[in-house]
Amino acid sequence: MTKRELIQKTGFTLLAMCMAANIVFLGLIIFFIASKGLSIISWEFLTQAPVDAMTRGGIAPAIVGTLYLTLGAVLIALPLGAACAIYLTEYSPKGWTVNLIRISVNNLAGVPSVVFGLFGLAIFVKKAGFGVSMLSGSLTLGILALPVIISASQEALIAVPQSIREASLALGATRWETIHRVVLPAALPGILTGVILSVGRVAGETAPILFTAAAFYMKGYPDSVLSEVMALPYHIYALMTEGTHPEIQTQIAYGSSLVLLALVLSVSMLAIFIRQRYRRGYNA
Amino acid sequence: MHSASKERGAADFLLSGNGVKSAPGLFGEAENSCIEPKISARGVNFYYGPKRALKDINMDFSPRLITAIIGPSGCGKSTFIRLLNRMNELVPGTRLEGEILLDGLDIVAPVCDVAELRKRVGMVFQKPNPFPKSIFENVAYGLEINGSLARRAIEEKVEDSLKKAALWDEVKDRLRESALGLSGGQQQRLCIARCLAVEPEVILFDEPCASLDPISTAKIEELILTLKKTYTIVIVTHNMQQAARVSDRTAFFLMGELIEYGGTGMIFKAPHDRRTEDYITGRFG
Numbered sequence A: 001m002t003k004r005e006l007i008q009k010t011g012f013t014l015l016a017m018c019m020a021a022n023i024v025f026l027g028l029i030i031f032f033i034a035s036k037g038l039s040i041i042s043w044e045f046l047t048q049a050p051v052d053a054m055t056r057g058g059i060a061p062a063i064v065g066t067l068y069l070t071l072g073a074v075l076i077a078l079p080l081g082a083a084c085a086i087y088l089t090e091y092s093p094k095g096w097t098v099n100l101i102r103i104s105v106n107n108l109a110g111v112p113s114v115v116f117g118l119f120g121l122a123i124f125v126k127k128a129g130f131g132v133s134m135l136s137g138s139l140t141l142g143i144l145a146l147p148v149i150i151s152a153s154q155e156a157l158i159a160v161p162q163s164i165r166e167a168s169l170a171l172g173a174t175r176w177e178t179i180h181r182v183v184l185p186a187a188l189p190g191i192l193t194g195v196i197l198s199v200g201r202v203a204g205e206t207a208p209i210l211f212t213a214a215a216f217y218m219k220g221y222p223d224s225v226l227s228e229v230m231a232l233p234y235h236i237y238a239l240m241t242e243g244t245h246p247e248i249q250t251q252i253a254y255g256s257s258l259v260l261l262a263l264v265l266s267v268s269m270l271a272i273f274i275r276q277r278y279r280r281g282y283n284a
Numbered sequence B: 001m002h003s004a005s006k007e008r009g010a011a012d013f014l015l016s017g018n019g020v021k022s023a024p025g026l027f028g029e030a031e032n033s034c035i036e037p038k039i040s041a042r043g044v045n046f047y048y049g050p051k052r053a054l055k056d057i058n059m060d061f062s063p064r065l066i067t068a069i070i071g072p073s074g075c076g077k078s079t080f081i082r083l084l085n086r087m088n089e090l091v092p093g094t095r096l097e098g099e100i101l102l103d104g105l106d107i108v109a110p111v112c113d114v115a116e117l118r119k120r121v122g123m124v125f126q127k128p129n130p131f132p133k134s135i136f137e138n139v140a141y142g143l144e145i146n147g148s149l150a151r152r153a154i155e156e157k158v159e160d161s162l163k164k165a166a167l168w169d170e171v172k173d174r175l176r177e178s179a180l181g182l183s184g185g186q187q188q189r190l191c192i193a194r195c196l197a198v199e200p201e202v203i204l205f206d207e208p209c210a211s212l213d214p215i216s217t218a219k220i221e222e223l224i225l226t227l228k229k230t231y232t233i234v235i236v237t238h239n240m241q242q243a244a245r246v247s248d249r250t251a252f253f254l255m256g257e258l259i260e261y262g263g264t265g266m267i268f269k270a271p272h273d274r275r276t277e278d279y280i281t282g283r284f285g
Helices: A003-040 A043-047 A060-091 A095-112 A113-127 A134-159 A162-170 A173-205 A231-243 A246-279 B001-016 B075-081 B112-119 B134-144 B153-164 B183-197 B214-227 B239-248 B264-269 B274-280
Strands: B039-048 B052-059 B065-068 B094-102 B121-124 B201-207 B231-236 B249-254 B257-263
Touching: A003 A134, A003 A246, A043 A060, A060 A095, A060 A231, A060 B231, A095 A134, A134 A173, A162 A173, A162 A246, A162 B183, A173 A231, A173 A246, A173 B134, A231 A246, A246 B239, B001 B134, B039 B075, B039 B134, B052 B075, B052 B121, B065 B075, B075 B201, B112 B121, B112 B201, B121 B183, B134 B153, B134 B183, B134 B239, B153 B183, B183 B201, B183 B214, B214 B231, B231 B239, B239 B264, B249 B274, B257 B264, B257 B274, B264 B274
Parallel strands: B065 B231, B065 B249, B121 B201, B201 B231
Antiparallel strands: B039 B052, B039 B094, B249 B257
């Protein structure tokens, strides 16, 4: 083996090991959570409300609450973020203003989530008067998800070849027709990637909903966007820090973590499935 | 298209009736200069920022002839052809002086609707650029944005355009499949079909065969020759044999200037300008 071949082999081996390490960590997390939480999962656990000071019963209201909050956040952040990205990449004149906005968006992504929580408390809960509610929580989580969706959408739009924009314009289409009939459909897989990333982040966040949406305990399901909700991450936090039966509570917390993990993975799967369908034409 | 054939009829009548046909070019190429030019460029200067890319271009394009523009890379030929449907507006920091007339009307004027202009002046690009949509949707696109045609009419028009572009037989059984599954040559003919569907009067070809193999190139050239009956065609090409094969008139550009313009036979066999001769005989370029 020559020296160059040796270097190449070493390089690829290192890359393979790094990849393996990732899979090992992911596997360990899933294995750890599953081994501690799987035993408690039952039909009742998934469909019943907690009873007896959260030592028995299930976590159904928290599952539903997390689904609602995540869905609400995506519904708010997706149109807003996509619109912002379209404006920035397709319409706005290039220059320092756009760069400034881009930098601001990236900085927004670096703001700690508890700060978003405080902002949500001040603006949505107090100023706007939505109170501690699903609406306030979804809005707060939506703002948290915005930077992720904006940058993913921008990347996706920039990746659409200029040549097909020109093709559309050359046929007599306006810029608007070009954007919504050619550019957006082509960019959709990339935009959905942003949605997947943000779902993963939003569903698991605790701090932003702490002051804006989360209820410690609810018997049933929320009946309007203005009611409080239980949510899985906060439920896990509450189980581990409060109450008087730490042993059984810890077990329920692991069960809840497993459910949260499964929930995020299945929402991601759904988005990946949709993305594949839209991508069909592109890589043919 | 009806109006186009009527126009032609009128022109033929004028020609035969008055017998004013100008002397044929040296080598017998079609010279019908007494017909009003379809497009005229008058005193065109074009700038990318401070750089002057085109210098005082004056040029007429006759209807239903194929005009080839040749010249070395960076001579401004693509820049020039992209002015004819105002595609250069997409490039920031550019500036145009002079006027470009389509049927005598200034297309550079602010009142000119650029989308309307591009329906009349279609373009086929250097690299095939089909939309990531089905074959059918690619051709139907221009019809859908431009009008309120019924579904049935759109289907007929798509078939008709694909036939004109000599692609129908190859794709008729897979109209719903992605256009990106076609070969490069097929994609380029699809782009031509897409352009024909909106019934332009002029078609601009910007090096349409630059990325194609010789067989696909031959098919496209054959197609361009059949389109000449109906459309005014301008083709930019790097390939001098191609210009000689398909065009009626040829213009030679060099460093942003129009050096020589005339019948293709004359340009290739007896160019007046030393630089044209050097270029076509391969001494530079």
